[in-house]
Amino acid sequence: MNTHMSGMAFMISDSYKDKLIRSHPSGLPCRKLPNQSILFKLSERQIAIDSPAQLYYRQKSLYQCVVPDYTETRVYCPPGYLRKFTPDGNRLLAFSGDQKDVLVYDYLGAGTGQGVYCSDSPFEDVKAELFSRFFRLKFSVSVASGGENLNRECSLFTDDGHYVIVGSSVTVAEEAYPDMYEIFRNNESVSPNIRFPLEDYSLHIVDMRGGAVTDSRTFKCDKIFLSHNQGLSLCHSTLAVLSVQHQTIYLFQVCSGLFIPTQEIGRFCYPDDDMLFSMVRFTQTNATVCSAEEREPDQALSPGREPYRPFLEKWYCLLKHRFLCWMMRQAEGLCTPGNQTPMTNFFNSYGYLSSLKLWKMQLLSEHHLLLKYASEDIVTMKQSDPTSQPAFFAVYDIESTDILAVYENTSEELLRIYDNHADSFRAPISHPLAHDICSVANNVHAKTLHMKFKQTITNAKYGG
Secondary structure, three states, X not given: OHHHHHHHHHHHHHHHHHHHHXXXXXXXXXXXXXXXXXXXXXXXXXXXXXOHHHHHHHHHHHXXXXXXXXXXXXXXXXXXXXXXXXXXXXXXXXXXXXXXXXXXXXXXXXXXXXXXXXXXXXXXXXXXXXXXXXXXXXXXXEOOOOOOEEEEEEEEEOOOOOEEEEEEEEXXXXXXXXXXXXXXXXXXXXXXXXXXXXXEEEEEEEEOOOOEEEEEEEEEEEOOOOHHHOOEEEEXXXXXXXXXXXXXXEEEEEEOOEEEEEEEEOOOOOOOHHHHHHHHHHHHHHHHHHHHHHHOHHHOOOOOOOOOOHHHOOOOOHHHHHHHHHHHHXXXXXXXXXXXXXXXXXXXXXXXXXXXXXXXXXXXXXOEEEEEEEOHXXXXXXXXXXXXXXXXXXXXXXXXXXXXXXXXXXXXXXXHHHHHXXXXXXXXXXXXXXXXOOOOOOOHHHHHHHHHHHHHHHHOHHHO
């Protein structure tokens, strides 16, 4: 049987080859390969006049000719955690072993390693000095203080690589635990537990060229996921910080090494909503006090009355209100005169939808946010397997404060959007060297990995 199948394969191959030769009278076509000489490509790069798109292609083609021919392992490195290069590749970011300091190394270039193996030094001595051949410590900046430790998996570079944003945290001590209204600052705040402890956080901007901390912001009694930048998102000069504990997104402009707060999204959506609400509340409170004084002077409210507590509000926060309104309008649009099932399903699931909490966040652009909602058990880590539970993705317009679309995590439409526009879900970098970053759009190997990942989330329960 195997011999028969092998014979058939050879017959098919021969017939295909004969057909291909007959279709080309001059014989089999020969694919023309470009000149792969590095000298030729260097000359072409100097004298050729290309469009911007061709320029990046020519640079990438040149670098493909440079292939490393040697790899060294188990090289001695100074104590600490080496993290990442700046966007321009000139400096290396690292954290000290005690996670208190930020270390900045200058990259000296590949040419500094020339002749390192030509000396008569022992092999182990060569390995010991190899790191110092390529990197030189430029700054050691003390960042974390007050018992905080830097999170070595949290770092965001600005587009020019001039500044880096790092985060530090410390668990809130039980003897210094805040009061209830500090923990629950609005009616969307979640309940902490053993798996979801409250911490004090600080974000710092470090000048990579001057070696100094230029600005810091603190978030007391909060929960922000710093690992892998889950709770932070930087798009050009706009920084978004997600407070999971208080269900609030803080927006900053990173300008000249400073955090400039612009607005908070959660309880309110517009920057001046808080001011307008305070004015109306102050007017109503004064009217209530005046009427009480006119009726019963001995029962008038005292000047030291209780402060206003947003946690006791009965209405929804504006961001949650926008989300529920979109879901209701979507159900209304699916209804027909003889079929009101979509609205019935909406009202049946209204309790579940209103209990959803903001879990993750990402800036798609400077004006659009991608939000992920899930149940409170998932957000507070009570659920051991969050990928098996349903979730919702919402696209939020910061300027108009509108929810533009909502998708379930099992949505085929969302999967198709991600499949066709995967680069739009990556952190944008405007540095000129970033245009050559490998992506699904320009690399067949990245496309293969993307298709494998797509197959994984397609087969996963509840969309992964």
